[in-house]
Amino acid sequence: MSVASDTDSTPQRGGIMRLWYDSEARQVIIQIFTIAVIFALVGYLIHNAAANLDAIGKTLGFDFLFQPANYDINQSFLEYDSRSTNLKAAAVGLINTFLVAGLGILIATVVGFIMGVLRLSKNFLMNRLVYCYVEGLRNVPVLLWILLMHGFIVTNLPSPKQALSLNDSFFFSNRGINMPSPDPHPLFWATIIVFLLGIIGSLIFKNYAKKVQDETGKILPVLYVSLGLIIGLPLIVYFLTGMPLDWNTPAMQGFNFKGGYVVKPELIALTLALALYTSAFIAETVRAGILAVNYGQTEAASALGLRNNRTLQLVIIPQAMRVIVPPLTSQYLNLTKNSSLAIAIGYMDITATLGGITLNQTGREMECMILVMAIYLCISLAVSGFMNWYNSSIKLIER
Amino acid sequence: MKLKSILVAGAALAMTATVANAATLEDVKASGELNCIVTTGLVGFAYTDANGRWNGFDVDFCRATAAAVLGDGDKVKFVPTTGKTRFTALSSGEGDLLYRNTTVTMSRDADLKLTFLGVNYYDGQGFMVNKALGVTSAKQLNGASVCIQTGTTTELNLADYFRAQGMSYEPVPIETNEEARTNYLSGRCDVYTTDASGLAATRATFENPKDHILLPEIISKEPLGPAVRQGDDAWADATRWVLNALIEAEEYGITAANADEMAANPPNPNIARILGAEGNYGEMIGLDNQWALRAIKAGGNYGEIFDRNLGPNTEIGLERGLNALWSNGGILYAPPIR
Ligand SMILES: N[C@@H](CCC(=O)N[C@@H](CS)C(=O)NCC(=O)O)C(=O)O
Numbered sequence: 001m002s003v004a005s006d007t008d009s010t011p012q013r014g015g016i017m018r019l020w021y022d023s024e025a026r027q028v029i030i031q032i033f034t035i036a037v038i039f040a041l042v043g044y045l046i047h048n049a050a051a052n053l054d055a056i057g058k059t060l061g062f063d064f065l066f067q068p069a070n071y072d073i074n075q076s077f078l079e080y081d082s083r084s085t086n087l088k089a090a091a092v093g094l095i096n097t098f099l100v101a102g103l104g105i106l107i108a109t110v111v112g113f114i115m116g117v118l119r120l121s122k123n124f125l126m127n128r129l130v131y132c133y134v135e136g137l138r139n140v141p142v143l144l145w146i147l148l149m150h151g152f153i154v155t156n157l158p159s160p161k162q163a164l165s166l167n168d169s170f171f172f173s174n175r176g177i178n179m180p181s182p183d184p185h186p187l188f189w190a191t192i193i194v195f196l197l198g199i200i201g202s203l204i205f206k207n208y209a210k211k212v213q214d215e216t217g218k219i220l221p222v223l224y225v226s227l228g229l230i231i232g233l234p235l236i237v238y239f240l241t242g243m244p245l246d247w248n249t250p251a252m253q254g255f256n257f258k259g260g261y262v263v264k265p266e267l268i269a270l271t272l273a274l275a276l277y278t279s280a281f282i283a284e285t286v287r288a289g290i291l292a293v294n295y296g297q298t299e300a301a302s303a304l305g306l307r308n309n310r311t312l313q314l315v316i317i318p319q320a321m322r323v324i325v326p327p328l329t330s331q332y333l334n335l336t337k338n339s340s341l342a343i344a345i346g347y348m349d350i351t352a353t354l355g356g357i358t359l360n361q362t363g364r365e366m367e368c369m370i371l372v373m374a375i376y377l378c379i380s381l382a383v384s385g386f387m388n389w390y391n392s393s394i395k396l397i398e399r
Numbered sequence: 400m401k402l403k404s405i406l407v408a409g410a411a412l413a414m415t416a417t418v419a420n421a422a423t424l425e426d427v428k429a430s431g432e433l434n435c436i437v438t439t440g441l442v443g444f445a446y447t448d449a450n451g452r453w454n455g456f457d458v459d460f461c462r463a464t465a466a467a468v469l470g471d472g473d474k475v476k477f478v479p480t481t482g483k484t485r486f487t488a489l490s491s492g493e494g495d496l497l498y499r500n501t502t503v504t505m506s507r508d509a510d511l512k513l514t515f516l517g518v519n520y521y522d523g524q525g526f527m528v529n530k531a532l533g534v535t536s537a538k539q540l541n542g543a544s545v546c547i548q549t550g551t552t553t554e555l556n557l558a559d560y561f562r563a564q565g566m567s568y569e570p571v572p573i574e575t576n577e578e579a580r581t582n583y584l585s586g587r588c589d590v591y592t593t594d595a596s597g598l599a600a601t602r603a604t605f606e607n608p609k610d611h612i613l614l615p616e617i618i619s620k621e622p623l624g625p626a627v628r629q630g631d632d633a634w635a636d637a638t639r640w641v642l643n644a645l646i647e648a649e650e651y652g653i654t655a656a657n658a659d660e661m662a663a664n665p666p667n668p669n670i671a672r673i674l675g676a677e678g679n680y681g682e683m684i685g686l687d688n689q690w691a692l693r694a695i696k697a698g699g700n701y702g703e704i705f706d707r708n709l710g711p712n713t714e715i716g717l718e719r720g721l722n723a724l725w726s727n728g729g730i731l732y733a734p735p736i737r
Contacts, residue, residue, distance in 0.1 A: 055421075057512055057630065072558045072570045082558035155585045174586055175544060175569075255532075255543040255589045256569065265587070346572040352549075357572070360483045360550035363511040 053366065064362040065090070071357050073348045075264055086358045093353030094375065100271050100349065101336040101379070107275035108282055108335060109328075115279060116286025130283070137280035143341050145277050149269035150345040157265075160256055169249045171257060176264040178250035178257040185244035195234040202226035266347035270339065278335045282328060289324035290316060321394050329387035333380050340376070350375055423495050423627070423634035424468070424685050432474050435461035436494035439479040439575045443600040443708050443715045444500055453477045456708040457498035459698040460519060460625065460642065464496060467641045467690040472697035481574045483550030486511050490628060496638055497626045500594060502552045512629040516639040519624055519701075521721040521730060523617035524556050525595035527602060530610050532589060537616035541566040546579045546588035548572075553593050556619040576601060594621050596709065596717060603714040637684045644691040646733035647673055648700035650724055655699040662692050673736050680736055691736075701731070 019025040053060065069089040072082050076092045077099075119130045137145070154174045158164065163173035171178040202225065209220035238245070250260035293316050301311040340351040350372060359368035427433055437445035437457055445455040453475075462472035478494040489497045490512065501507075502522075503515045528534045537560075547554045549572045561568050571588045573579050580601055583591040591598065595617060602608045625642060627635050648654075651670050653661055658674065665671035672678050675688030682688070698704055702724075709717045723729025 055630075070555045070558060072554075072561075072568075074570050074572075082562060151581075154582065154587045159586045254541060258542070343574070346549075346574075348572065352572070356483065357549050357554070360486070361555065363486065363506075365487060 049366065058363075058366075060366060061364075062367055064358070064364050064367070067362075069358060070361065073353065075267065075348055086354070086362065089358060090350065090354035090371070093348055093350040096347065096353075097336075097339055097342075097349040097351075097379075100267065100274065100339045100342065100347070103271045104274040104278065104335050104339065105332050107271065108278040108331070111276065111279035112282025112331075113286050115283035116290070119283055119287045120290060134280045134283050137277055138284075142273060142277045142338055143344060145273035146270055146341055146344060149273045150265060153265040153269055160252060163252075163257075169247070169260075171250060173257075174265065175256060176262050176268065178260050178262050180247040180249045181259070181261045183246040183248045185246070187241045187244035188238075190241050191234050191238045191244075194237045195230065198229040198231075198233050202229045205229070264347075266342070266345050269345060270342055270347050274335050274338055277338075278331050281331050281334075285324055285327045285331065286320070288327075289320035289322075292323045293319045318394065322391075322396065325387060325391045325394065329384050329391075332383050332387065336379055336383060337376060421631050423631050424637055427468055427495055427634075431469060432476050433461065433465040433469060433496065434476050434478055434494040435464070436478045436480050436485055436488050436497040436499055437461065438499050439481055439577065441500065441576050441597055441600055442604050443713065443717075444597070445477070445479075445498070454708070456520070456704060457500065459704045459708065460498050460645070461496065463645055463694040463697045463704075464638055464641045466697035467644075467686060467694040468637060470693060472693075481550065482548045483574065485550075486513065489513065489626065492628075495627065495634070500597060500623050501626060502594075502621045503624045503626075504552060507626075513626040514629045514631075514635045516625045516627065516635060517642050517733070518622040519642060520596060520622075522594045522596050522621040522623050524553055524592060524619040524621055525598050525617050526614040527583075527591045527598045527611055528589060528614065530612055534614065537614045537618070538564060538566075540568065540590060542568065543589040544569040544571055544587065545590045545592055546571045546573055546582050547592055548576065548579060549574065551593070552619070552621065557592055560618045580604065594623065596623075599717055600709070600715050603716070633685055637686060640680075640684055640736070641690070641694050643733040644673055644694055644736060645704070646701045646724075646731060647736055648691070648695045649702040650726065650733070653695055653700055654703060655696050658692055658695045662689075669735070669737075678737075
């Protein structure tokens with residue numbers, strides 16, 4: 001209160017109110033209040049949850065993670081059985097989440113970019129078809145797509161005994177796709193090493209080609225050389241070493257196929273539904289990104305004598321990417337979070353294991369939900385962190 | 400300052416609104432409606448008929464309880480739940496009484512903080528397969544794809560059983576009985592496993608029930624019983640004795656049809672106590688003396704409820720078996736009302 005009293009000449013409004021009439025101080029006050037409200041709300045929620053847990057005599061604890069899960073999981077990339085711990089079950093689920101999210105993002109991006117470019121096609125039929133694709137997919141809730149795909153596979157494909165076979169090594173049935181798995185001999189390592197060397201080699205060549213182009217303007221055939229190094233060379237080594245790779249073909253045995261890999265209907269349905277649904281949004285993003293590049297850029301490029309595809313590659317796409325990447329990030333995040341709809345068709349992701357069966361069998365709702373939410377948060381932050389990095393690496397460098 | 404007081408007032412308001420209430424009996428009476436947790440749909444146990452009315456074995460116990468507590472068997476709101484959501488629905492207060500094919504187990508009682516009221520159906524886990532597979536025993540199921548409902552004792556028993564037999568299987572987890580039915584019929588799984596009663600009930604809804612058989616192995620004990628939240632003894636007492644009264648009623652031959660008359664002229668003191676002609680048993684559990692009379696009139700005694708919903712004359716066609724009265728060779732046995 002004394003602040004106001006011993007100062008100066010201008011007429012004063014009394015005491016603390018003076019702060020309110022100073023716009024800077026007012027902002028600070030408002031922010032302090034906002035933060036206080038947020039803290040109070042969070043605190044209240046925590047307090048309320050704790051009180052309610054207390055009232056029914058439950059305590060918070062994470063011991064259950066180290067006890068046997070007691071249930072089986074049908075798709076696991078880790079050594080897992082019903083005696084493994086709940087933590088292991090959660091890990092299995094997390095990997096399954098990564099798998100759908102990763103595959104989904106990959107397919108969605110490829111399909112989305114193609115559709116986005118085709119959407120700008122001057123061919124009327126193409127243009128309309130892609131328009132229908134986009135509007136059809138994105139205007140139906142993704143959950144319905146997931147259920148539809150799963151229902152389609154499960155009811156329309158034949159039973160394993162009557163499976164459709166391709167070349168007697170790929171089998172399509174309502175239990176999924178069975179395919180041969182590779183069974184490498186020791187000598188196969190040679191092929192793998194040459195393959196890795198090929199990748200390194202083509203990177204070096206790419207740098208070299210850029211240097212040559214900078215210095216002399218000559219364009220070297222980077223694509224063909226890279227393909228030769230990465231695919232051609234390893235193939236030659238593979239045949240020279242006497243094809244040291246066997247295939248484990250699936251064969252019908254009892255109720256199901258044995259041997260090889262199996263891609264279950266749940267994984268197929270979930271991945272395709274998420275990927276195609278998201279690809280519709282990505283297509284629109286890509287279209288918007290390309291349209292955002294001023295047509296003058298195209299004209300300038302052709303005035304310089306660049307061919308059409310070079311114009312696209314060197315002028316349009318780099319500029320369009322700056323518009324595309326931020327919304328693309330949201331689409332990736334959406335796809336990742338939507339993958340938790342897995343539960344609707346029994347795909348065992350992190351929501352179905354830790355947030356589903358473990359939660360239910362142990363009754364640790366609070367703990368499991370906190371963990372599952374934290375995990376999704378981490379995944380999302382990692383995805384957006386990566387995309388932000390990518391975004392800043394392609395942004396306009398002003399000289 | 401104003402903001403702060405608004406905040407405090409708001410918080411206090413929210414606080415009073417969410418404080419967990421332990422006096423369920425009073426709450427149910429005050430609201431005039433019993434929220435009863437049942438399945439999402441299992442013919443014979445709890446399902447909605449063509450007119451949208453809930454029917455079934457578990458449903459009738461809910462109605463009997465509403466009749467005892469509220470005086471009207473129709474004052475029930477059914478809360479459909481999956482195997483996974485049922486306990487959360489109970490402990491969060493979405494429902495006050497759980498009648499949902501729920502197996503009494505130690506961890507559910509002690510760790511999930513439920514109070515079980517007794518057993519209304521003695522069951523065990525079985526397997527159903529298509530006859531065309533030519534399977535006659537569960538021991539021949541090595542490598543099969545098995546449909547299971549998640550969040551149930553079923554999935555735990557199944558893992559143990561296959562492990563003990565040294566067999567492998569592909570679990571196909573699903574949420575509801577309806578999904579299990581479609582997955583099983585479309586051939587996504589070779590086998591459907593759940594409580595044997597549930598299998599019989601599900602099979603009854605197939606187009607050709609005769610094409611499917613239940614395998615002889617019963618791999619677990621599944622005593623199915625109602626539950627309430629732990630720590631509310633008054634509510635547990637009231638609901639527990641409604642169940643007991645319906646079983647006792649069968650023992651003493653009290654039916655929906657003759658209950659009124661027996662209440663007027665009780666043939667023996669046991670019946671007099673049950674029907675409120677003698678003593679003040681209703682008051683002991685916070686109800687009036689006609690509590691059991693109303694419960695029995697709502698849908699009959701245990702035997703009547705069983706016969707109407709599950710018995711040999713229904714599509715499901717289950718024998719009483721273990722669920723016959725102790726005096727008829729079964730193990731159904733209710734403590735006396737006295
Ligand atoms: N008794 C077991 C299984 C209960 C269960 O989920 N039963 C199934 C079939 S018998 C059911 O009621 N399904 C109805 C639904 O899907 O809502 C348990 O308590 O965990």
